[in-house]
Amino acid sequence: MALGTPVGSFQWMKLQNKSNILNTIRLQGPVSRAEIASLTGLTPPTVTNIVAELLEAGLVIESELGESTGGRKPIMLRLNAEGFYVLGVYAGVSKVKAVSAGLDGTIRQRAVLPLPKEPSAENFLSLVKETLRQVIEKTEAKREKYLGIGVGMHGLVDTERGLSIFAPNLKLRNIPLKAELEAEFNLTVEVENDVRALALGESWFGQGQGLANFICINVATGLGAGIVLDHKLYEGSTFTAGEIGHTTIDIDGPQCTCGNHGCLEAMAAGPAIAERARKRIQQGDSSLLKAWTDGHLEGVTAKMVHEAAKEGDELAIGVLADTGRYLGIGIANLLNTLNPSRIILTGGVAQAGDFVLQPLKETVARRALETPARAVSIVTSEMGEDADAVGAFTLVLRRIFTPMGVNEL
Ligand SMILES: [Zn+2]
Numbered sequence: 001m002a003l004g005t006p007v008g009s010f011q012w013m014k015l016q017n018k019s020n021i022l023n024t025i026r027l028q029g030p031v032s033r034a035e036i037a038s039l040t041g042l043t044p045p046t047v048t049n050i051v052a053e054l055l056e057a058g059l060v061i062e063s064e065l066g067e068s069t070g071g072r073k074p075i076m077l078r079l080n081a082e083g084f085y086v087l088g089v090y091a092g093v094s095k096v097k098a099v100s101a102g103l104d105g106t107i108r109q110r111a112v113l114p115l116p117k118e119p120s121a122e123n124f125l126s127l128v129k130e131t132l133r134q135v136i137e138k139t140e141a142k143r144e145k146y147l148g149i150g151v152g153m154h155g156l157v158d159t160e161r162g163l164s165i166f167a168p169n170l171k172l173r174n175i176p177l178k179a180e181l182e183a184e185f186n187l188t189v190e191v192e193n194d195v196r197a198l199a200l201g202e203s204w205f206g207q208g209q210g211l212a213n214f215i216c217i218n219v220a221t222g223l224g225a226g227i228v229l230d231h232k233l234y235e236g237s238t239f240t241a242g243e244i245g246h247t248t249i250d251i252d253g254p255q256c257t258c259g260n261h262g263c264l265e266a267m268a269a270g271p272a273i274a275e276r277a278r279k280r281i282q283q284g285d286s287s288l289l290k291a292w293t294d295g296h297l298e299g300v301t302a303k304m305v306h307e308a309a310k311e312g313d314e315l316a317i318g319v320l321a322d323t324g325r326y327l328g329i330g331i332a333n334l335l336n337t338l339n340p341s342r343i344i345l346t347g348g349v350a351q352a353g354d355f356v357l358q359p360l361k362e363t364v365a366r367r368a369l370e371t372p373a374r375a376v377s378i379v380t381s382e383m384g385e386d387a388d389a390v391g392a393f394t395l396v397l398r399r400i401f402t403p404m405g406v407n408e409l
Contacts, residue, residue: 016403017042021050022059022079023401026103030063030076051077058083059103079103085141086400087149087187088393089128090194091115093169093221096127098135099389103147105205105397107386109138118171125180132185148188150395151177152197152388154222158239162191165239168257169221190395194218194388195242196233198381199226200398201391202344203233206383213340216381217244219327220347223265227338245269249329267326270302270348277305277319287315306352320355327356328363335364335372346381353380 017040024039025031031039037047054060061080065073081104090097092115099110111134113127132149153175155167162178181189192200199216202208208216208228216226223245227234234241245265246258253262254272266272278297281287288308293299308316331343349356357380364373381387 017046018050018053019401019403021047022054025054025060025077026079026401029078031078032074032076034074036077081106083145085139085146086393086396087132087135087146088389088391088396089132089149089151090197090388090392091124091128091151091153091167092194092388093154096131097386097389098128098131099386099393100135100139100141100146101390101393103397103400105390105394107390109135110386110389111135111138115170121172121175124170124172124175125177128177129181129184132181146185146187147400148190148396149181149185150197150392151181151189151191152194152392152395153177153191154194156240157191157193159190159192159235162189164191188396188399190399192233192392192395193224193226193239193242194391195224196226196235197391197395198346198387199228199344199391200233200394201383201387202226202346202381203228204394204397205390206381206387207342207344207379211341213338214342214344215334215338215340216344216346217327217331218347219269219345219349221270223269225334227340229338244330244334247330247333249326264326264330268323268330268349273302273305273319273323273349274300276322277316280315280319285315288313289316302348306355309352309355317355320352321359323349323352324356324359325363328360329367331360331378332364332367332373335368335376339372339375341375341377343376343378344381345379346383346387350380 020040021036024036028039033047033051037044059080060077063076063078065075081102084103085100088099095112095114097112100108102108111131113131115127153164153167154169156165158165164175164177166173177191178189195216195218198218202216208214212231214228218224225242225244227242246256246260246263248260248262249264249267250262254266255261256263256266277289278300281290281297288311289300289304292304305316305319309320361378383390
C-alpha cells in the first residue's frame with residue numbers, strides 16, 4: 001500500500017523555525033503573522049516566508065480578519081486540523097486498537113481487533129496491520145493526507161529502532177514494528193512503551209498539560225509509569241525507566257511475573273487484587289464474591305471486587321484499601337525521588353475511585369517527605385477509554401510540531 005507525503009517527513013519539518021511557527025499557530029491560532037513574529041522572536045520576513053510554505057503544504061489556512069490596531073485588519077492563520085490525519089495504534093494484552101485523528105487530536109475513526117492468547121510474531125504483526133488497514137478504510141481520506149503512525153506497545157520498547165524488545169504478556173521478543181509498518185504503509189512510524197505514550201497523551205491533551213514534571217501511573221493487568229521530567233518523556237539509558245511495578249514493596253510478598261518477590265505489580269495490579277480476595281475467601285472470610293462466582297473463585301476479577309465494594313462488601317473494601325496502601329508506598333517513594341507536581345492514575349484500578357484513592361492519599365501523606373508530598377496533586381485521568389490510542393498518535397504530533405522539544409514535550 002503506497003501511502004505518504006513528504007509534508008510529514010522529519011526532513012521537511014526539521015527546520016526549527018518551521019516547527020516553531022507551526023506549533024505557535026496550533027497553540028495560539030487564530031493568530032496573525034505579526035503576532036507570530038512577536039511570539040517566536042523571528043523577523044517578519046522569515047515568518048512570511050515560512051507561513052507561505054505552510055499554506056502551500058495545506059497545514060495552515062487563512063481564516064477571518066483580526067482586529068485592526070490602527071491600519072489594515074490582519075489576516076489570521078489557523079491550523080488546518082481537518083486537512084491531515086495521524087494514526088495511533090495501541091497494542092495491548094488482549095486487543096489491538098487503531099484510531100485516526102485530525103491534527104488537533106480529535107478522533108475520527110477507530111478499529112479494534114482481538115488478540116489471541118500468545119500469538120506468533122507473524123500473527124501479531126498481521127493483526128496490527130489489519131487494524132490499521134480497517135481504520136484507514138473507514139477514515140475515507142486520500143492516502144497523502146496521513147502524516148504518520150504512532151504505536152503504543154506494552155513491555156520494553158527500543159524507541160530508536162522502533163523495536164518491541166519484550167512483550168511479557170504476549171511472550172514475544174524483538175518484533176520490528178517500525179520496519180514492518182513503514183514497509184507496509186510507507187509512512188513514518190514511531191514506537192513507544194504504552195504507558196510512556198499515555199503520559200505523552202496526558203501532557204498534550206490531559207491533566208499533564210503545561211506541567212514540567214509529572215508521572216502517569218497505569219494500574220491494570222500490569223503496573224508501570226510514564227515519567228515526564230523537565231517537559232521531556234524520560235526513557236532511561238536502556239528504555240526501561242518507569243518500571244515501578246517491579247520495585248519491591250514487601251520483601252516477603254507474593255512472587256511477581258518477573259521472578260522477584262513483593263513487587264508493587266504483584267501487590268497492587270488487577271490480578272493481585274483478585275488473588276487477595278480469593279485467598280481471604282478460601283481462608284473462610286465471607287464475601288458476596290463467593291455467591292457471585294458460584295463458589296468458582298478462579299472467576300473472581302479485580303472489576304468484580306470493585307463491584308462488591310460498591311455493594312458494601314467488607315472483604316472487597318478491605319482488599320481495595322490494601323491496594324491503595326501499597327500504591328501509596330510506591331508513590332511516596334516516587335515523590336521522594338523525583339518530586340513531581342502531579343501524579344495521574346490511569347487504568348482499571350484507578351477507576352475504583354475512593355476505595356483505592358483515600359487510603360492511597362493517607363499513605364502518601366504519612367510516608368512521603370512533607371515538602372514533595374505537599375507539592376503534588378494526585379488525580380485520576382479524565383481522558384477516557386481511548387487514552388492509549390491518543391497517546392500513540394501524539395508521538396506523531398510531537399514529531400510534526402515539536403521535533404526540537406519547543407513549548408511542549
Ligand atoms: Zn516484578
